[in-house]
Structures are given as structure tokens and as C-alpha cells.
Amino acid sequence: MGILEVKNVSKNFGGLKALSDVNLSVRENTVHAIIGPNGAGKSTLLNCLVGKLIPDTGSVMFDGQSVLGRHPYEINQMGISRVFQTPEIFGDLTVLENMMIPILAKRDGTFELNALTSIGSQKDVIERAEHMLEEMSMADKRHFHSGSLSRGDKRRLEIAMCLSQEPRLLLLDEPTAGMARADTNNTIDLLKQIKEERDITIAIIEHDMHVVFSLAERITVLAQGTPLVEDTPENIKGHPKVREAYLGESA
């Protein structure tokens, strides 16, 4: 049994079958990549896991509990964190403030009317936030306005925010899309480091085969809303069906 079990999930948009009968099992403490051509339904699938979309049929179980019908914030509190295709951070706040919010959310839950204590007195939270920034080599930027960071740094901050919640499952939707080679390699190294240092399951959607083959232990290939194959990277590389789906694309 995987930590994430997707069974017979279908999702239609009007007449368009974005997902049909998807089964997916992500094993605990692995890096699982989901690849597939444009429009294959990868983002749709991910949105079904985090509560943004509700599948028409099927079930999604995380650690033995169904996530269907729950709000995104509830699913996050269950232990799933998500990184967006374009980094979603609190652009009006400082880097340190950005870091503190997920830590507070983890500590205090979905809502806490903590209106008369001062942030400065939340020593444990600040300490954890600073520690996390150090680990991500961002400590020198902690008082920067996060909206003014480079794209690579925003991505790094977003990942740091997710990790600070100690999620059991980290979902990434094309984390290197639109990045320069150097930033992409940094992100790969960062994810490798994360995987080495902690018990975490990572599911990653990615177009860049370089990223996929550097990180993934299992790969699911999705095409036109259905999984074609699921296998190890070695086997996927030479798989005829995959070549067919990716005809013209780099493999």
C-alpha cells in the first residue's frame, strides 16, 4: 500500500475527458514523477489530490484517509504540501514572515485568534523559521521583501515554506518550468538534498526529462488522461509506448 492511493479517478470538463480511470500508487519515501505531453491531465490530477478539484468518480486516499470533499487547508493539515508552477509566496511580506506563516499554521491549526500576543514573543516559531532559512541558505535574505526575490529564490522560499510544515507528501507541479539551466540544477540539488535529509515522499510533475531522470525512483506516464505505464526510470527510457507518446519530444 502506498501513502497515496488514487483509484479509478475520472474528471470531465464539459465534454472533455481530462482524466479517465486513473490509478496511481505512490510509495512512502520515494520520489515519484508524473510525466506526459501537454494536456495529458497532470495538473488536473494534482488538483484532485489537494482539494482544488473534486473528481467525478473514484477515490483518493492519503495515508488511509479519503481527501475527497475536503478543503485545501484541511488536506494540507493532513500532511500534503504543494508547490505551484509559478511560485506562490506572500509577496508583500518579508522572507522571514513568509517562513513564519506555515510554521504558525502547523502549530496553531487552521485558525487561531492570536491577536494580543506579539510576534516577537513567538521565539520558537522565529527560531524554526530562521533555522529553515539557514538550511536553505537564505538566512542573509530574511529581511528582504519576498516579492523582490529572483525567481529561483522565490521557488526556494516556497519549497522551504512547504518543508517547514514537515509534510509527509510534497507535491510539485513543474517546479523548474521557465527556469534557466543553472536555477534548474540548483532546484534538482535542493530536492536531492531534501530527500536525503528527511523522510518525505515527493510527487513531481515535470516536463524536463533531465530533472525527471535525476530525481525519480518511479515514473508514471500519463497521456490523454490515462496512465500508460508506471515503472523505474531505466525501463521508462526505452519503453516504446512512451516514445510514441513523446514523439518529437526529448526523451
Place this chain on the structure above:
Amino acid sequence: MFGLDKKDTTLLIVVTALVVLAPFILNPFPADSALAQFNAGYPDLMQRFVIFGIFAIGFNLLFGLTGYLSFGHAAFLGVGSYAAVWMFKLLSYNVVPAIVLAVIVAGLFSVLIGYVSLRRSGIYFSILTLAFAQMSYNLAYSVLTPITNGETGLQVYSNDPQILKGDGPDVTHLFGLEMGSAYTLDIGPWSFVFSAGYYFCAIFMLVAFYLAIRIFRSPFGLMLRAVKSNQQRMAYTGLNTRPYTLAAFVISGMYAGLAGGLMAAMDPLAGAERMQWTASGEVVLMTILGGAGTLIGPVLGAGFIKYFENIFSKINDSVLHQWFSFMPDGMEDFMVFIVHPFIGKGWHLTLGILFMLVVIFLPGGLVEGGQRIAAWLRGRGKKPAGGSGDPEHHPKPAPHVAE
């Protein structure tokens, strides 16, 4: 001190000093001089400064922190006033129960309106709040007449129960201290008035201001700023944004209710016009003019608008003729003709122009203006720092929020 850091403590002390010494500061001109008309140190106006200060501080807790722009906040102020006057009618002229009930009723009312309006954001939220406030305004004039006394406005009559009155005073009072009582200090040609009502309201404003600082600096305040910044990220960080925005809405509604209660405590009347959309718009102007999202901005904005409203609307043509009397006759008439539309009833034209100028040149409001002047003064003091690389290409450290 008081759980605030050094900078905030300084701010609180400065504001306290200004508020306590306001009767002196606002009356710089001798009573019989020509400039006496620019004095603002009389009780009625000073009370309005602090009461609208409270209203704007509360409004800023919602708008400045979460970015939700309510266009119906005057409804809570009006409801607060009605609740207070009812306490006068039923119990006695003591202001304590009146203010307590004003805050509670405004709080409950804002739970209701907030719960519905916060289902939408952006312009839709603004329109919903506006619609609710206009609805309240119209109801106050029509079907709710038994509660609001319609167009006449709610007031205390001699045959009202006032069950706790006994032989207490016939004017609003705090356990016997009449709100209208004042002590006048004459020093030479100057005359300074210390009014009980003003200091009563001022204490509430200082407490309201202090609580606002605490909220700004709290984890709750951080979450409200997060709401403004990125709700999507919040939801995927495990936070339910709804209760945060609703709590902010209700707190700011209670501030408005307090302001309304204090208005009634100064003058035991309540009319529906207090709920009109122009009144809701005014607090928006105050907050933006002063600097939304800053601590002191709303207070400055409220003071600024109330001061100039008072001064400009008092100036009339004969005052203008006096001012320009040194000019040749034709010139004098011409100047009066030019200035005339901006004074008296034309004050709103002046306000509109001031507001546009501030929004265009000082998007951060008067606070930004102050910061620019301070930076300029500091820059003049020091030699310009040369060769500091290219600031353009380095991320800027963020300014400390809410100077």
C-alpha cells in the same frame, strides 16, 4: 513597554502626549486675533477628531491589513449610536452602559453582514457591504421607525423610562461627571478649553490605538496581511482564510460601533444620516489619505479631513474679502471669485482635489509624505553616500511594516 517594542512604544507615547496636550496644541492663536479661526482646540471639534480617529483606526484593521474594502462601515457606526441612545432612554444618561451596548450591537451586526459579504472578495465585497449599509439606512427611515424614530432621529424624551436615572443629571455623564462640562484656562490672550467629553473619548482612542498596534504586531495580524498578499498560498498552507477575515471585519465593526456610541455620548441623538454611503466613503478617504495599512495614518487622515472640513466650511465670502483687502478692488473681487467655489459648501471640492493629489503623488498617504520629508532631512544632514553599487539589481530589504 506594554508588550510593545521600542519603536511602537515611542509612537504610543508621542500620540498620547499629542492627545493629552491637544487643547494647547490646537489653539496656537490668541482668541481675539485674526488667525483664531484656524484654531481647532474647542471641545466639539476635538471630540470629532478622536471619535473619527477611532472609526478610521478600526476601518484600517480591516482594509489596511486584509485589503478588503468595506463601503458600508458607517452602518456599524449608526447602529452603535442608536444602541447608545436606547440605553439613555431606557436606563439613564450614564454613558457606560450606552457604550458597552453600542460595541456589542455593532459587533453582532457586523457578524451578520460580514458573514454574507465575505463570501465574495474585491469589488463584489465592496458592493455587498455598500448594499447592506444602504439597506440599513433606508430601513432606519422606513419600517424601523419604531426603533429609530425615522426622520426626526432618535432622542431622549422626558417621558422615557430611564429606570436608573433617579436624580442623576439630565445630560450625558460618567457616574455624575457631565460630558459637557469643561474648564477654561485663560493665559493672556489665549484661551484653552479642557472638556470632560473630549478626554473621555480620548482615553478610548488611546486604548483603541494601543489595541490596534497589538493586533498589527500579533500572529493574527500577520495572518491578516497574508490574506491580503496571497489567499491561495494561505489555503495551501493549511489556513482557513474565512474566520480570519470575519474576525477582522467584526473587530473593525466594533470599533465603528464604539465611535458611534461615543458620538451619542457627546450628544444624545442618533439619525439615519450617520449610516449614509457618504459617511462610509468618508472613512475610506480618511484611511487612504492618512496611509492605509500604517498605524498612525488613519488617525492623521481623520484629523486632517475633520480639521479642514471645519475650517474651510467656516470661511465665507466676507472672510475672503478681508483676506484680499490689501489688493486693488478689481483684483480683490477676482480672487474672491476664484476661491469662492472651494470654501463653505464647496469644501468637498477642496477635499476631492486634496484627495486626488495625495493619491497621485503620495500613494502611501500623509505617512509617506512624512517619511519622505524625514528622509530628505536626513539626506541633507549627511553627505550623499557615493558608489554603493547598483541598487536596482539587488532586492531591497523590506521597510518595517506600518511605520
